[in-house]
Amino acid sequence: SRPLRLYLLVMLDATPPPGPDAHDMASLSLSGDASAAADRALAARRVMDERMAARAREAEEKKAARAAAAADADASVAEFEQAFSRANTAALDQLEAADSDGMEACAASVAALHALIAAAASGLPPALLEASQRKAQEADARLSAAKERLAPKKRFAFRNRAKVGGAPGADVA
Incomplete structure (x- = not known):
C-alpha cells in the first residue's frame, strides 16, 4: 500500500499529505519494480510535457503567422484602394479629354482597371x-458613350436621281 501510494504521488508530482502518516519521500526507498515503474512514469510524463x-509553440507560431498575414492583408487592401482610386481617376480624366485618336488609350486604361480588380479579387472584402x-x-459605360460620341455619324438621305432603265411607260424627266 505504501509503495503504491508513493508511486501515485510521484506520478501526480504531488507532495504527501501532512499528518501522522506523512513520510519524507527521500527517506523512503522503493522496491526495484516500483522504482523502475516510477522512473518510466516520470520519463513518459517528461516526453508528454x-x-x-x-x-x-507551434500554435503560437501559427497565431503569429495569421496575425502577420492579416496585417499584410489589411495593408494590401489599403494599397489596392489607393491604386484603384488613382487608376480610376486617370481613366475618367482620359475619357473626358479624349478625342478619336485617344480612344485606344482610354480603352487600355479601363481594361487596366478590370485587371487590377481581377488580380486583387481573392483578397478583397x-x-x-x-x-x-x-x-x-x-x-466602361463612359467609354462606350465616348466612342459613340466620337464615332463618325452615318448619314442617309434619299437622292433625287433620274431613273435609268425604269419601268416601261414611265417618263424620265
Missing part, C-alpha cells in the same frame, strides 16, 4: 470588390 510544449466593380462598369 515536451510534446505539449512543442504543440503550444466583398463590399470593396463590388464597389470597385461598379466603378469599373461606370468607366
Whole structure:
C-alpha cells in the first residue's frame, strides 16, 4: 500500500499529505519494480510535457503567422484602394479629354482597371470588390458613350436621281 501510494504521488508530482502518516519521500526507498515503474512514469510524463510544449509553440507560431498575414492583408487592401482610386481617376480624366485618336488609350486604361480588380479579387472584402466593380462598369459605360460620341455619324438621305432603265411607260424627266 505504501509503495503504491508513493508511486501515485510521484506520478501526480504531488507532495504527501501532512499528518501522522506523512513520510519524507527521500527517506523512503522503493522496491526495484516500483522504482523502475516510477522512473518510466516520470520519463513518459517528461516526453508528454515536451510534446505539449512543442504543440503550444507551434500554435503560437501559427497565431503569429495569421496575425502577420492579416496585417499584410489589411495593408494590401489599403494599397489596392489607393491604386484603384488613382487608376480610376486617370481613366475618367482620359475619357473626358479624349478625342478619336485617344480612344485606344482610354480603352487600355479601363481594361487596366478590370485587371487590377481581377488580380486583387481573392483578397478583397466583398463590399470593396463590388464597389470597385461598379466603378469599373461606370468607366466602361463612359467609354462606350465616348466612342459613340466620337464615332463618325452615318448619314442617309434619299437622292433625287433620274431613273435609268425604269419601268416601261414611265417618263424620265
